[in-house]
Amino acid sequence: xxxxxxxxxxxxxxxxxxxxxxxxxxxxxxxxxxxxxxxxxxxxxxxxxxxxxxxxxxxxxxxxxxxxxxxxxxxxxxxxxxxxxxxxxxxxxxxxxxxxxxxxxxxxxxxxxxxxxxxxxxxxxxxxxxxxxxxxxxxxxxxxxxxxxxxxxxxxxxxxxxxxxxxxxxxxxxxxxxxxxxxxxxxxxxxxxxxxxxxxxxxxxxxxxxxxxxxxxxxxxxxxxxxxxxxxxxxxxxxxxxxxxxxxxxxxxxxxxxxxxxxxx
Amino acid sequence: xxxxxxxxxxxxxxxxxxxxxxxxxxxxxxxxxxxxxxxxxxxxxxxxxxxxxxxxxxxxxxxxxxxxxxxxxxxxxxxxxxxxxxxxxxxxxxxxxxxxxxxxxxxxxxxxxxxxxxxxxxxxxxxxxxxxxxxxxxxxxxxxxxxxxxxxxxxxxxxxxxxxxxxxxxxxxxxxxxxxxxxxxxxxxxxxxxxxxxxxxxxxxxxxxxxxxxxxxxxxxxxxxxxxxxxxxxxxxxxxxxxxxxxxxxxxxxxxxxxxxxxxxxxxxxxxxxxxxxxxxxxxx
Ligand SMILES: [Fe+2]
Numbered sequence: 001x002x003x004x005x006x007x008x009x010x011x012x013x014x015x016x017x018x019x020x021x022x023x024x025x026x027x028x029x030x031x032x033x034x035x036x037x038x039x040x041x042x043x044x045x046x047x048x049x050x051x052x053x054x055x056x057x058x059x060x061x062x063x064x065x066x067x068x069x070x071x072x073x074x075x076x077x078x079x080x081x082x083x084x085x086x087x088x089x090x091x092x093x094x095x096x097x098x099x100x101x102x103x104x105x106x107x108x109x110x111x112x113x114x115x116x117x118x119x120x121x122x123x124x125x126x127x128x129x130x131x132x133x134x135x136x137x138x139x140x141x142x143x144x145x146x147x148x149x150x151x152x153x154x155x156x157x158x159x160x161x162x163x164x165x166x167x168x169x170x171x172x173x174x175x176x177x178x179x180x181x182x183x184x185x186x187x188x189x190x191x192x193x194x195x196x197x198x199x200x201x202x203x204x205x206x207x208x209x210x211x212x213x214x215x216x217x218x219x220x221x222x223x224x225x226x227x228x229x230x231x232x233x234x235x236x237x238x239x240x241x242x243x244x245x246x247x248x249x250x251x252x253x254x255x256x257x258x259x260x261x262x263x264x265x
Numbered sequence: 266x267x268x269x270x271x272x273x274x275x276x277x278x279x280x281x282x283x284x285x286x287x288x289x290x291x292x293x294x295x296x297x298x299x300x301x302x303x304x305x306x307x308x309x310x311x312x313x314x315x316x317x318x319x320x321x322x323x324x325x326x327x328x329x330x331x332x333x334x335x336x337x338x339x340x341x342x343x344x345x346x347x348x349x350x351x352x353x354x355x356x357x358x359x360x361x362x363x364x365x366x367x368x369x370x371x372x373x374x375x376x377x378x379x380x381x382x383x384x385x386x387x388x389x390x391x392x393x394x395x396x397x398x399x400x401x402x403x404x405x406x407x408x409x410x411x412x413x414x415x416x417x418x419x420x421x422x423x424x425x426x427x428x429x430x431x432x433x434x435x436x437x438x439x440x441x442x443x444x445x446x447x448x449x450x451x452x453x454x455x456x457x458x459x460x461x462x463x464x465x466x467x468x469x470x471x472x473x474x475x476x477x478x479x480x481x482x483x484x485x486x487x488x489x490x491x492x493x494x495x496x497x498x499x500x501x502x503x504x505x506x507x508x509x510x511x512x513x514x515x516x517x518x519x520x521x522x523x524x525x526x527x528x529x530x531x532x533x534x535x536x537x538x539x540x541x542x543x544x545x546x547x548x549x550x
Contacts, residue, residue, distance in 0.1 A: 093304070
């Protein structure tokens, strides 16, 4: 027996969704008034509820952006994002995934690049929070590596590691997000690009800025390159005679900070 | 395929909410069980799963989903079912519930519980999907009646007739949300006791209680207020008709301290105790 989707159940669902998303009025004919309320009032419970629910999700996932924008501007940006990016995931937890890209590219929000950077930072914090738990490597484990293994050894970071770069003073401003009135959070331009990272060694997420050479070496490590290649990556920043010592020093601090998950050689 | 469900009364529970994690640790054993929202924990790892495992060690749990979209005309989301099955293996829940509704189509999730028309066509469609989900999860599905705001011109059955036939055909169970019955009865102008009397007694696996917002012309299921008197009265009637069914309170906004919800749960305990102690008298049949 074949079954078609052309029945009234399919028509009703399509019309309902079109009413919620695009205000297509055809659906009103399928709904009844009650003795207390007309059908438009009742349908608006769904239409307005849809927007309000998702605005609330963005408000709670992006408190820093919310602190930067006036309530009206945030509402405007949220509604524009909701229209451009309907949710396609079972959990609202993923709804804000494209918010930073949207703010970076869509007028008029593209005129405030600090907002997109703030959104990117807040999204990365959430990703670190929900990432797979891996116990950080202990310093003792690195001590036991035989000298010849350093030619081939490669390190892997925690799954929670997120690499970011900001042209505005984003993470320090984010820390002040609850101290200011909505719309009053200023995020200064830096005039340069500063590399940052987020990682979660245990239950709490950490974040800090990186030195330029540290960022280059970290990115090489994330790519899975072996230790000699990490030293090489430092060469534009330090002399050839300094590179191995600098690389070893950075590696030691990353292990101490609980940023490294494992190694192989 | 048939799956049996052991109807055990595990007592009174609350929804597991991150706002209460520390308070639950500080005041252990105040509820008999928790209901966890499945989608919050369908992730790779991290803190949400850490907390889930922590509380699961000390409390039985039920899993409650919002995105199965059992009534949608979209194909069943196999990835979703796979993630849910993984979570079920982790939690070993007492039962797994979702809502009798659709949440969107064409791959879009409106994150809302949209009512189905109560028609033979919808009944065929949902029953077939419930059976497929049950075969996939190898357990009975528990479906909750939703609050609804619109009445469809197309509906041929009452909501309770639809539910009773669905349970029969698909061999599934019901999560009776007493507040949702109250809300829908107000909005659609039916007697909430007719609803309760229409549900087969052996199919009720769990009760939900919650607060709502009354706009005068219609009531919206907001889960942001304490439970009102009319819902407590209806709960007493529900306990009389379906004795020994586990009960929990849902609070999703304006979340008060844990202790306040525990006090509200004590009201539910008191009502259930009073009803059970009252001389047995049959409901008008
Ligand atoms: Fe409910």
